[in-house]
Amino acid sequence: MNRQDFPILDQKVNGYPLVYFDNAATTQKPQVVIDALTDYYRNINSNIHRGVHYLSQKATDEFEVARRTAQAFINAPSPQEIIFTRGTTESINLIATSFGKRFLHEGDEVLISEMEHHANIVPWQIICDEKQARLRVIPFDETGTLKMDEYEKLLSDKTKIVAITYVSNTLGTINPIEEVIRIAHAHHIPVMVDGAQAMSHIPVDVQALDCDFFCFSGHKMYAPMGIGVMYGKAKWLNEMPPYQGGGEMIKTVTFERTTYNELPFKFEAGTPAVGDAIGLKTAIDYVQSIGIENIARREHELLSYATEELLKIDGVKIIGTSQNKSAIISFIINGIHHFDAGTLIDQMGVAVRTGHHCTQPVVDHFGIPGTIRASFAFYNTEAEIDQMVKAVKQAVKMLR
């Protein structure tokens, strides 16, 4: 599906046609996004918001169009609630630091889950350490499904925020995020959603979800690296202190006192990634022209086929078998180290990821050092899955 839009896929690796199954780490970029970047640097490049000259105004206009496109994409009520960041990691660091400074006190608790990416663990650990607050963890079961009964038990009047991933990048689990939010709100607790693995696979409506914060990265949804979004309800963002100081985020500065700019600029210190934001806008338009439902349907077909074919190989075990899964398969092979298998699979032109995938607690849960992970995008094919299966079989033969 639309494979011809992605020029990078048309190449050989180690003598084989490239099979790119590392889409959960980053997706490839369609020609329209590459063109948008080139066009920006060829025709528009200028610093924004500060200049009266033509190019500066044009760059500013396009940057703000990109913001409104991101706003519409997740149905945020206002462009003021869309903060451009470098990606999910920076978005979560911003929230943990700024929300934490304002709202966390000694003895308070932050609730995350056992399947979080390190990006949604470490920033909270840092602020909890500083504030002498406590990080608590919702466990998952042997299939990689969140234990909702345990979740409810962990909520208390000490809980100041729930920060949880929509989709696990290692297990593929799609969490029942609406329910997670509904339950937290019944206790008057705000919820931050890590949407890194959800975008372009699941339609996101932050008003319908009613989440308090939502973070995502452009590069995992066909946009350039270096751009992401932090959505936050204005009622929180107005209360939270700035994350970084510098140009753009101020109203007035004297040596005695600085007053801060309005949203969203209060959280956007310094020169932003203007070209990348325009690239993100182009990627959003591209994804919408295909349709997220169509993308999800195609990826689900690939997931089902790959699951079936991999399980036919003697000794393969899939880690993450929740009922509701995104197009991510983590697997291990009996008696073979994931790194050795991954190296051999790459030699046959197949790009899979090996290791803990920045979710060390997940692999610890299963008592394994890591997994091999194949993650699909709509441009992948069944023939590519066949090539991977062949490579896995070959690796098993050689390593056993």
Ligand code: PMP
């Ligand atoms: N959360 C999840 C669930 C992820 O999969 C990732 C990326 N692997 C991140 C956060 C961090 O995203 P980024 O590296 O783009 O900041």
